[in-house]
Amino acid sequence: MDDLKHYLEYILTPSTPVFVVGALIVLLVPILVHFYISSATPYTNLPSILLIGPPGAGKTSLLTLLERGDNAVPTHTSQITQSVELTVSTDGGIQSFRDAARDDAPGSHKKFMLVDTPGHGKLRESAMAKINANDPLKGVVFVLDASALDENLQATANYLFDVLLALQKRMGVGKTSKAPHAVHLLLAANKADLFTALPASLVKSNLEAELGRIRQSRSKGLKASGVAVGEMDDEDNEDWLGEYGAEKFAFSQMREFDVEVDVVGGSVLEGKVDKWWDWISERV
Ligand SMILES: Nc1nc2c(ncn2[C@@H]2O[C@H](COP(=O)(O)OP(=O)(O)OP(=O)(O)O)[C@@H](O)[C@H]2O)c(=O)[nH]1
Ligand SMILES: [Mg+2]
Incomplete structure (x- = not known):
């Protein structure tokens, strides 16, 4: 005491x-x-799907629809990256995206993180960093506004070019060390409800043509800096998107780098996102 x-x-x-x-x-x-x-938190190891694309395309609207099953929630221009945890069924049973936020769904299921990024040019760095991050990235959904693609073609294609090149380089790294798994890209042509919206086939061909032009002009930049195409060494090769030296660009050229590109139309406003959801379900 x-x-x-x-x-x-x-x-x-x-x-x-x-x-x-x-x-x-x-x-x-x-x-x-x-x-x-x-x-102790398990979130860091969940597979992730990245939503990326120009401003106003509908990324945040899509995330909100998948998370809450509600397509009428107003959104604001995103300033930060945000993630939500969603659930897909893995036993082949038909599962609607409307059950995505339920983890008590019947049957076996799998959780993943859906990551929304800001589209504004000055805020893209964090989105691009996610492509090279170490967490298990399973797919990239590039959302674009199919109703205003004519006006935004250059800006959209420029961003897409950077994303594809980052995915290509990501695979290139694997030649020396352990090969990273393939990451596929879905081009989600949103706003199909508007009458000016282009069908997926036109979205695809317009983007391929513009990406080809960007590739040409970026390689001219390389040439202007004093390197002839024939003399380009491997480092210059690395900045060439797709099949080296090809005149026209096609998304199929990305297969060489294990990047499969799908173009699918849809509309968040009308809740027509089932095909995108199926694509995501197959990847996670
Ligand atoms: N007509 C129509 N409008 C849509 C559709 N999807 C989204 N929108 C509208 O498009 C606008 C922009 O949507 P957001 O989801 O904020 O776009 P975002 O891609 O997140 O844009 P940032 O955050 O700036 O990168 C909103 O006013 C939405 O209501 C659609 O399928 N059809
Ligand atoms: Mg947003």
């Missing part, structure tokens, strides 16, 4: 050792708790 009294007296009397130990506890405990929780 006396011992306890002495002990209490000691720790309740202000003194340097008591202050130091007290300060250490106050500072270290939250840090340790943080590391404990962040290492």
Whole structure:
């Protein structure tokens, strides 16, 4: 009893050792708790699907529809990357995207993260970084506005070019080390409900033509810097999208790099996103 009294007296009397130990506890405990929780959370290992594309295309609307089954939620221009956890069925049973946010769905199912990124040019770096991040990226959904593709063709194709080139380079890295798994790309031609919307086939051919033009002009940039095409070494090769030296660009040229490109029309507004959902379900 006396011992306890002495002990209490000691720790309740202000003194340097008591202050130091007290300060250490106050500072270290939250840090340790943080590391404990962040290492225990399973989210970091879930497969992910990336939503990417120009501003106003409907990425956030699509995420909201898949998460809440509601296509009438107003969205704002995104400033940050946001992720939601969704569920797909894996036993081949028919499952609608409307069940995506339920993890009590019958049968066996699999969770994944759907990652929405901002489309604004100045905020794209984090989106591009996700392509090369180490978390298991299973697919990229490039959302575009099919009703305004004519006006936005150049801007859309420029962004798509960067995304495809990043996917191509990602595979190229594998030649020396362990090959990364293939990441496929879905071109989601959104806003099919509007009468100006182009059908998927035209979206595809218009983008292929524009990507070819961009490839030409970017390689001219290389030539202008004093390198002739014939003399280009491997490093210059790396910035050439698709089949090296080909005159026309086609999405099929990306197969060489294990990047399969699908173009599918749909409309978030009308809830016509089942084909996109099926594509995602097959990838995760
Ligand atoms: N008509 C029509 N409008 C749509 C459709 N999908 C989305 N929109 C509208 O398009 C606008 C932009 O949608 P967002 O989802 O915010 O676009 P975003 O791709 O997230 O844009 P950023 O965050 O700026 O990159 C919103 O006003 C939506 O209501 C669609 O299928 N049809
Ligand atoms: Mg958005």
